[in-house]
Amino acid sequence: MSENRPTPAIEVNDLTVAYREKPVLWDVDLEVPAGVLMAIVGPNGAGKSTLIKAALGLVRAAAGQVLVHGRPYAEQRRLVAYVPQRGSVDWDFPTSVLDVVMMGCYGALGWLRRPGRKEREAAMAALRQVGMEDFAARQISQLSGGQQQRVFLARALVQDARLYLMDEPFQGVDAKTERAIVTVLQELRAQGKTVVVVHHDLETVPEYFDWVLLLNVRRIASGPVDEVFTDENLRLTYGGRVPFLQRRSGDAPAAHGGAPGERTLRAAD
Amino acid sequence: MDLDLLRGAAVALPDLLGDYTLRTVALGAAALGAVSGSLGSFAVLRKQSLLGDAISHAALPGIALAFLLTGSKSSLVLILGAAIAGWIGTLIVMRIVGTTRVKEDSALGIVLSVFFGLGLVLLTAIQKRPDASQAGLDRFLFGQAATLLYRDVLMIAGLGAVALGIAALFWKEFKLLTFDPDFGASLGFPIRALDVLLTTVLVISIVIGLQTVGVVLMSAMVVAPAAAARQWTDRMGGMVVLAGGFGALAGVSGAVVSSLGERVPTGPTIVLSLTVLVLVSLAFAPNRGLVWESVRQRANRRRLHMDAVLGGLYALARQHGGAEHAHATAALEALHPGARHELDALAARGWARQTDRDAWCITPAGAAEAERRHVGAGEEVEP
Numbered sequence: 138m139s140e141n142r143p144t145p146a147i148e149v150n151d152l153t154v155a156y157r158e159k160p161v162l163w164d165v166d167l168e169v170p171a172g173v174l175m176a177i178v179g180p181n182g183a184g185k186s187t188l189i190k191a192a193l194g195l196v197r198a199a200a201g202q203v204l205v206h207g208r209p210y211a212e213q214r215r216l217v218a219y220v221p222q223r224g225s226v227d228w229d230f231p232t233s234v235l236d237v238v239m240m241g242c243y244g245a246l247g248w249l250r251r252p253g254r255k256e257r258e259a260a261m262a263a264l265r266q267v268g269m270e271d272f273a274a275r276q277i278s279q280l281s282g283g284q285q286q287r288v289f290l291a292r293a294l295v296q297d298a299r300l301y302l303m304d305e306p307f308q309g310v311d312a313k314t315e316r317a318i319v320t321v322l323q324e325l326r327a328q329g330k331t332v333v334v335v336h337h338d339l340e341t342v343p344e345y346f347d348w349v350l351l352l353n354v355r356r357i358a359s360g361p362v363d364e365v366f367t368d369e370n371l372r373l374t375y376g377g378r379v380p381f382l383q384r385r386s387g388d389a390p391a392a393h394g395g396a397p398g399e400r401t402l403r404a405a406d
Numbered sequence: 407m408d409l410d411l412l413r414g415a416a417v418a419l420p421d422l423l424g425d426y427t428l429r430t431v432a433l434g435a436a437a438l439g440a441v442s443g444s445l446g447s448f449a450v451l452r453k454q455s456l457l458g459d460a461i462s463h464a465a466l467p468g469i470a471l472a473f474l475l476t477g478s479k480s481s482l483v484l485i486l487g488a489a490i491a492g493w494i495g496t497l498i499v500m501r502i503v504g505t506t507r508v509k510e511d512s513a514l515g516i517v518l519s520v521f522f523g524l525g526l527v528l529l530t531a532i533q534k535r536p537d538a539s540q541a542g543l544d545r546f547l548f549g550q551a552a553t554l555l556y557r558d559v560l561m562i563a564g565l566g567a568v569a570l571g572i573a574a575l576f577w578k579e580f581k582l583l584t585f586d587p588d589f590g591a592s593l594g595f596p597i598r599a600l601d602v603l604l605t606t607v608l609v610i611s612i613v614i615g616l617q618t619v620g621v622v623l624m625s626a627m628v629v630a631p632a633a634a635a636r637q638w639t640d641r642m643g644g645m646v647v648l649a650g651g652f653g654a655l656a657g658v659s660g661a662v663v664s665s666l667g668e669r670v671p672t673g674p675t676i677v678l679s680l681t682v683l684v685l686v687s688l689a690f691a692p693n694r695g696l697v698w699e700s701v702r703q704r705a706n707r708r709r710l711h712m713d714a715v716l717g718g719l720y721a722l723a724r725q726h727g728g729a730e731h732a733h734a735t736a737a738l739e740a741l742h743p744g745a746r747h748e749l750d751a752l753a754a755r756g757w758a759r760q761t762d763r764d765a766w767c768i769t770p771a772g773a774a775e776a777e778r779r780h781v782g783a784g785e786e787v788e789p
Binding site: 190193194195211214217219221225226227230231232233237240243244246248249250251252276278292 | 576578590
């Protein structure tokens with residue numbers, strides 16, 4: 138690494154994760170520069186969520202290391218906010234929206250201290266940011282899928298981190314919520330923060346993101362969307378049949394990834 | 407009501423309250439009910455209801471071994487043995503889940519039955535020893551509240567206070583562990599250690615009840631109050647407090663009821679009182695209660711059906727070019743079975759009018775209402 142290059146937000150070296158004998162991630166190297174909005178795409182079982190969990194130390198790596206802003210995650214927790222998959226918790230849990238969002242403060246509070254007025258205000262501000270301030274007192278089981286996702290996003294916003302790791306924040310949300318979430322993510326990027334998102338919808342990658350990682354157990358490619366989000370790389374990632382590619386070649390023959398191709402695609406829609 | 411019975415009860419109550427044994431048993435049962443009820447909320451919310459069962463059954467060999475090793479019959483010694491065995495049992499469960507492909511429910515089942523079996527073998531062996539005929543360890547099997555002494559109650563209250571104190575101190579951390587452990591780990595909390603701590607607290611809340619309720623029924627004290635409390639509140643704090651209250655209430659009423667009759671065992675009576683609480687909560691709690699749920703559903707179905715009949719009337723009126731056109735009830739019945747019932751309701755609102763003994767038409771107000779609700783607009787009525 139040359140000396141005058143800025144420290145990347147995430148640096149992954151030779152990361153290998155295996156559940157029993159089966160490797161889920163194999164020898165992954167990755168560098169995510171600070172200040173990008175990055176999508177992780179790849180087929181089911183490609184290790185997208187595992188990569189995020191390994192970065193957070195939630196799953197043990199068989200080999201390799203992950204650095205966050207130049208140092209191991211354990212030393213940099215305050216810089217990182219995590220949005221787990223919505224389905225990973227029980228939404229019938231007896232608690233309110235505000236209470237869940239305040240959990241984002243627990244790390245900064247540390248042991249034994251209870252959240253107080255300052256934390257409540259921070260949580261309300263985050264709820265306003267995602268357009269959920271009217272739901273603060275709601276029991277969480279009364280929320281729709283999109284609202285649940287926005288609550289999780291608000292909880293991460295409360296952490297006021299520099300790096301946001303999100304596991305499928307667009308899973309099963311309505312179009313309006315998707316718009317709202319994308320707006321928040323782009324605001325974060327505008328503030329110079331780094332956002333990494335496990336993403337499923339290939340069509341929206343060029344529109345929403347400026348950086349992309351194509352992953353299928355190994356790293357296939359990573360870099361700026363207009364450079365690496367190519368038919369060639371997508372085919373390598375997903376194997377032969379990619380319905381998205383067939384649609385894309387039909388609608389926009391010249392498309393080689395990137396924003397112009399995407400625009401023709403959307404115009405054709 | 408039988409006056410004699412009432413008078414009898416009125417005389418008996420002060421007697422009962424003055425009864426030393428009953429007071430001891432009631433106090434002990436209230437204390438253990440409050441502790442196991444409130445702490446059981448965590449187990450229920452973590453979907454580990456069976457964990458309480460595993461801990462209490464796993465405690466049995468600990469009781470037997472504590473007696474074999476020390477020769478002491480003191481409750482404190484035996485309960486210490488129970489706690490150690492129960493704790494080892496749960497650690498084994500965690501270990502099995504963490505290192506093998508066996509799922510948690512299977513692991514709980516295995517540990518529960520193996521430890522319980524071992525405990526029964528040891529109890530049988532102890533009973534055959536000449537010096538142990540008076541050990542009375544079988545009181546831990548089904549519980550024998552009458553053997554509670556005042557110092558046992560103090561022990562229950564003391565250990566229970568420690569367990570509750572830990573839960574209050576680590577309230578925020580335990581909530582995080584229970585709701586979203588992965589997120590908690592990402593914040594840097596040692597989730598595994600918190601898991602062990604919470605389990606230890608649960609072990610304490612269970613072993614203090616074994617002498618009163620017994621290893622077989624103890625899990626009801628952990629699960630039932632929490633399940634009942636969840637029906638009434640949507641906040642975790644409320645649930646824990648309410649579950650503690652339910653546990654204490656069941657403890658006291660079980661103790662009192664069992665003292666009214668000859669040879670009515672206290673432990674099972676406490677559990678039966680809990681069952682009543684659970685049934686009432688499942689049925690009548692607002693929002694989550696089954697009764698209100700079915701009332702709401704019926705009202706909903708009724709409203710939808712009424713909309714459909716109104717829509718039918720409206721569609722017919724439009725097809726026949728005028729609201730004044732009346733239709734036979736039988737025709738409406740054919741379109742919407744049970745329409746007769748709804749027609750009366752519509753008439754009561756002024757949306758439909760009975761023109762003949764057996765014919766109905768829509769009123770202008772009803773047509774406006776149908777328009778507003780978008781019912782019957784695009785409906786084609788087949789002749």
